[in-house]
Structures are given as C-alpha cells and as structure tokens.
Amino acid sequence: xxxxxxxxxxxxxxxxxxxxxxxxxxxxxxxxxxxxxxxxxxxxxxxxxxxxxxxxxxxxxxxxxxxxxxxxxxxxxxxxxxxxxxxxxxxxxxxxxxxxxxxxxxxxxxxxxxxxxxxxxxxxxxxxxxxxxxxxxxxxxxxxxxxxxxxxxxxxxxxxxxxxxxxxxxxxxxxxxxxxxxxxxxxxxxxxxxxxxxxxxxxxxxxxxxxxxxxxxxxxxxxxxxxxxxxxxxxxxxxxxxxxxxxxxxxxxxxxxxx
Amino acid sequence: xxxxxxxxxxxxxxxxxxxxxxxxxxxxxxxxxxxxxxxxxxxxxxxxxxxxxxxxxxxxxxxxxxxxxxxxxxxxxxxxxxxxxxxxxxxxxxxxxxxxxxxxxxxxxxxxxxxxxxxxxxxxxxxxxxxxxxxxxxxxxxxxxxxxxxxxxxxxxxxxxxxxxxxxxxxxxxxxxxxxxxxxxxxxxxxxxxxxxxxxxxxxxxxxxxxxxxxxxxxxxxxxxxxxxxxxxxxxxxxxxxxxxxxxxxxxxxx
Ligand SMILES: Nc1ncnc2c1ncn2[C@@H]1O[C@H](COP(=O)(O)OP(=O)(O)OP(=O)(O)O)[C@@H](O)[C@H]1O
Ligand SMILES: [Mg+2]
Numbered sequence: 001x002x003x004x005x006x007x008x009x010x011x012x013x014x015x016x017x018x019x020x021x022x023x024x025x026x027x028x029x030x031x032x033x034x035x036x037x038x039x040x041x042x043x044x045x046x047x048x049x050x051x052x053x054x055x056x057x058x059x060x061x062x063x064x065x066x067x068x069x070x071x072x073x074x075x076x077x078x079x080x081x082x083x084x085x086x087x088x089x090x091x092x093x094x095x096x097x098x099x100x101x102x103x104x105x106x107x108x109x110x111x112x113x114x115x116x117x118x119x120x121x122x123x124x125x126x127x128x129x130x131x132x133x134x135x136x137x138x139x140x141x142x143x144x145x146x147x148x149x150x151x152x153x154x155x156x157x158x159x160x161x162x163x164x165x166x167x168x169x170x171x172x173x174x175x176x177x178x179x180x181x182x183x184x185x186x187x188x189x190x191x192x193x194x195x196x197x198x199x200x201x202x203x204x205x206x207x208x209x210x211x212x213x214x215x216x217x218x219x220x221x222x223x224x225x226x227x228x229x230x231x232x233x234x235x236x237x238x239x240x241x242x243x244x245x246x247x248x249x250x251x252x253x254x255x256x257x258x259x
Numbered sequence: 260x261x262x263x264x265x266x267x268x269x270x271x272x273x274x275x276x277x278x279x280x281x282x283x284x285x286x287x288x289x290x291x292x293x294x295x296x297x298x299x300x301x302x303x304x305x306x307x308x309x310x311x312x313x314x315x316x317x318x319x320x321x322x323x324x325x326x327x328x329x330x331x332x333x334x335x336x337x338x339x340x341x342x343x344x345x346x347x348x349x350x351x352x353x354x355x356x357x358x359x360x361x362x363x364x365x366x367x368x369x370x371x372x373x374x375x376x377x378x379x380x381x382x383x384x385x386x387x388x389x390x391x392x393x394x395x396x397x398x399x400x401x402x403x404x405x406x407x408x409x410x411x412x413x414x415x416x417x418x419x420x421x422x423x424x425x426x427x428x429x430x431x432x433x434x435x436x437x438x439x440x441x442x443x444x445x446x447x448x449x450x451x452x453x454x455x456x457x458x459x460x461x462x463x464x465x466x467x468x469x470x471x472x473x474x475x476x477x478x479x480x481x482x483x484x485x486x487x488x489x490x491x492x493x494x495x496x497x498x499x500x501x502x503x504x505x506x507x508x509x510x511x512x513x514x
Contacts, residue, residue: 149344151342151344151345151346152346152348154311154314154316154334154340154342154346155340155342155346156363157316157334158314158316158334158335158336158338158340159336159360159363159364160334160336160363160364161363161364161365165362165363165365166363169359169362169363170348170359173348173350174348174350248350250349250350250391250393251349251350
C-alpha cells in the first residue's frame with residue numbers, strides 16, 4: 001500500500017514536470033522573443049501538425065513497417081546465431097570474436113553504402129535496422145545461453161535428459177531475462193536506424209519528412225514528425241516490455257522483491 | 260565379494276601449474292548396498308568434490324569409482340542427488356520444480372501427484388506448493404530442493420549438506436522422517452554434513468575426512484539400534500561417539 005502511494009506520488013511528479021516543461025516552452029518563446037522559424041511553441045506544433053496529419057500518419061506507417069520488419073528479422077537472426085554460437089565451440093572461436101569486433105564499428109556508417117547499393121526502397125532501410133538491432137541481440141543471447149549456473153548443469157546431467165528436453169525445460173527459460181536485455185536495447189535503436197536511413201535516401205517515411213520540412217524552414221512540422229517518431233519508438237519499446245512481462249513474469253517479480 | 264560402491268584411490272587436483280589445488284584424496288571407500296554412510300570433514304576438505312566424482316559429474320585426476328563392478332565414466336542417472344546450492348529454477352513453483360525432476364527423466368507426472376503431496380507434507384511445505392522459490396526463506400528452499408532430489412524414489416541417494424540451512428527444530432524433524440524413509444526403503448545413502456550429531460544419529464558408518472587435501476582419517480561404525488529417537492540420542496553411547504569424533508577434529512585444530 002505504501003509502495004502504491006509512493007508510485008502515485010512519483011507518477012504525479014512526472015506529469016507535473018511535463019506540464020511545467022511544456023508551459024515553460026510555450027511562454028518562453030514570446031518572453032525571449034524567439035523567432036518561430038528557429039523554435040516553434042508547442043501549441044503551434046499541434047496546430048500546424050494536425051493540418052498535415054494525413055501525411056504524418058502515412059509516413060509513420062512507412063517508418064513503422066521498416067522498423068518492425070528489421071527488428072523481427074534481427075530478432076530471429078540474433079537469437080538463432082546466439083544459440084548456434086553458444087552450443088558450437090567452432091563458432092564460438094570464429095563467429096563470436098568476429099561479431100564482437102564488428103560491434104565496435106558504428107553500424108549506421110554503412111547506411112549510405114546500402115542506399116547506393118540497394119536504392120531508395122524499403123529493403124535498404126530494413127537492412128540497416130537489422131544491422132543496428134542484430135548485434136545487441138546476438139551478443140546478449142550468447143551471454144544468456146552461456147550463463148547457466150553450474151548446479152543446474154549438473155542437475156540436468158544427473159537426470160539423463162536429452163539435449164532437446166534440457167533446452168526447452170532449463171536452458172531457454174534461464175536465458176530469457178538476459179535475452180530481453182538485448183531485445184530492449186535493440187528496440188530503442190531500431191527507430192534510430194530507420195530514421196537515419198531515411199535521412200540519407202528515401203522518398204517517404206518520418207525521417208524523410210523531418211529532413212524535408214527542416215530544409216523548408218518549418219521546424220514546427222519537424223517537431224510534429226519527431227513527436228510521431230517518439231510515439232512509434234515508445235510503442236515498440238512498450239510492446240517488447242509487455243512481452244517480457246508476459247513471458248517471464250517470475251523475473252519481474254524477482255526484481256521487485258530484491259528492491 | 261565386491262562392495263556395492265567402490266571408490267578406489269580416488270584423487271582430484273583442480274587446475275594446473277601455479278593454480279593447482281589438490282582438493283581431495285587419494286582415498287579408498289567401500290559402501291554396501293543399503294548402507295547409510297556420512298562424510299564428515301572441515302570446510303574445503305573436498306567433500307563436495309568427492310560427491311560429484313561419485314555421481315560421475317566430475318572427472319577424477321586418478322583412481323576410480325565403481326557401482327556393482329561397473330566403472331563410472333559419465334553422469335550416473337539412477338541416483339537422487341542434492342547439491343550444496345539448490346537447483347530450484349525461479350520460473351517454476353515449488354511443485355513445478357519437483358515435477359521438473361520427473362519431466363527431465365521422462366516420468367509420467369500423473370503417477371506422482373500423490374507422492375508430491377506426501378513429500379511436501381513431510382517437510383511442512385504443503386501450503387507452499389504453488390509459491391515460487393523467491394517467495395520462500397532459505398530453509399524452505401532447501402526443503403523444496405530436498406523434495407526435488409527425492410521425488411523419483413532413487414535407490415542411491417547423495418546429499419550434500421541437505422539440512423544445513425534449516426532451523427534446529429525442522430532439522431530434527433526432517434532427520435527423523437528421512438531415517439524412517441531409509442529404514443523402510445533401504446536406499447544406499449552418502450550424506451555429507453557438518454554436524455557430528457547428525458552424522459551419528461543417521462549413519463551406519465561415519466567417514467572422517469582430514470583438512471584439505473581430504474584423506475580418510477578413520478571410519479567409525481555406529482553401533483546403535485534404529486530408529487535412533489530421542490532416547491538413543493540421550494544414551495551414553497551416543498555421547499561417546501560424538502565425543503570421539505570431536506576429539507579427532509580437535510586434533511586437527513578444526514574445533
Ligand atoms: N571447480 C573448482 N575449481 C578449482 N578449485 C575448486 C573447484 N571446486 C572446488 N575447488 C577447491 O577444492 C577444494 C575442496 O572443495 P569442496 O567444495 O569439495 O569442499 P567441501 O569439503 O565441500 O567444503 P564445504 O564444507 O565448505 O562445502 C577447495 O579448496 C576448493 O577451493
Ligand atoms: Mg561442499
């Protein structure tokens with residue numbers, strides 16, 4: 001009960017903070033005489049943005065498709081490679097160090113190359129999202145599948161269970177919490193990848209929209225685009241967090257008790 | 260006649276070069292079928308190491324382990340083993356964890372529902388069957404792990420300090436229950452413990468291990484009638500056994 005009140009209190013504080021933030025933004029513009037082509041006020045962003053709503057919604061869909069498609073492909077590839085590397089000593093000595101070294105290079109730097117190779121369409125954006133999301137997923141999956149406690153390993157060995165049964169009964173559930181660390185990190189990066197890919201070369205999508213309207217000296221519309229991008233990112237992240245709660249409720253409750 | 264379990268010149272050295280740790284042995288131990296043998300020794304003397312090698316879960320550096328003349332050269336699966344750290348998984352309830360043992364062994368869960376209820380009742384956990392391990396105290400987790408190790412009714416039982424985290428009273432009760440179970444089913448038991456009293460109360464024979472690297476100091480046959488209830492525990496003979504073991508460890512400066 002105490003915790004609940006605390007939670008409400010902290011929640012209200014956050015809401016108040018946001019209200020204060022936007023009020024400050026709204027009224028500091030006339031106060032400091034900031035020209036609207038530099039920084040528009042929140043009310044103007046809402047007003048001008050809603051005039052362009054159809055386009056914004058359509059472009060959100062475009063960017064969402066690139067992001068979600070890339071994310072799902074990265075998820076499948078990342079977990080697949082993660083499991084393969086965890087269970088094969090050859091791959092662990094070859095692919096694993098290779099992935100770790102690639103992880104060091106900023107993947108987004110490949111974006112212009114992909115655009116020049118594959119054109120303006122959907123595919124290069126999806127590839128860039130995959131590239132950005134794949135590494136956190138695969139590296140966390142490797143960590144996850146390699147960190148089974150010694151006792152549990154000995155325990156299943158003493159039962160004589162098959163590798164397949166052990167995998168689904170012990171290894172997979174034990175690995176999920178660490179896997180989700182990667183999934184969540186990738187979910188945050190996914191929209192970043194898609195947006196930058198659209199900046200570089202595209203004819204639709206929120207990244208394209210933002211770069212065009214900024215060029216036309218319309219920061220109000222750019223902010224509207226950023227707002228939709230934020231909503232998209234939050235939705236994807238929220239979905240992954242929800243999946244975590246559904247798939248590993250025991251892990252969430254464990255964290256709560258440890259607090 | 261050969262013994263049921265024969266441990267011959269078994270030795271374990273971990274690591275190599277400068278990191279080398281001579282953990283156990285060489286030691287020779289023979290155990291009869293149906294015998295209850297306790298292994299008693301100071302911390303770090305290699306008791307857990309010995310147990311893992313007997314179970315075929317850890318390779319020895321030299322020497323061998325045989326069950327009924329058959330050399331152990333991989334994990335033995337026809338045993339019940341309880342490790343020093345519990346093997347409860349956080350994503351399953353107490354009951355689910357017990358069932359995990361059965362599932363991994365490919366046994367039919369339906370056939371065991373009654374046994375699960377009974378064993379949970381015997382350790383006073385029947386009200387906690389549907390709780391998750393992180394909702395239990397350390398002692399309760401240990402009791403749940405005990406049920407998990409015993410549910411498939413193994414004929415060979417290896418326990419590594421199974422009652423270490425329990426309060427004195429619960430410990431007393433589970434000891435008595437376990438003794439009853441042993442008297443009825445006569446499994447072969449290797450019981451690692453820190454408690455001299457516990458070893459004397461439960462065992463046919465107590466094996467005293469020296470400080471690391473553990474070797475066998477001596478074996479003491481406990482000639483007391485079963486069941487060893489409170490009356491036996493208060494007898495002068497019981498106290499004599501406890502005293503003589505205490506003296507051995509006193510000699511090593513362990514107590
Ligand atoms: N995997 C390992 N690698 C290296 N050294 C180890 C390993 N396992 C155990 N040892 C060492 O072997 C020795 C014996 O360890 P073991 O766990 O068998 O002792 P123990 O008698 O069970 O002690 P306790 O009563 O505290 O449980 C210790 O010195 C320990 O440091
Ligand atoms: Mg030990």
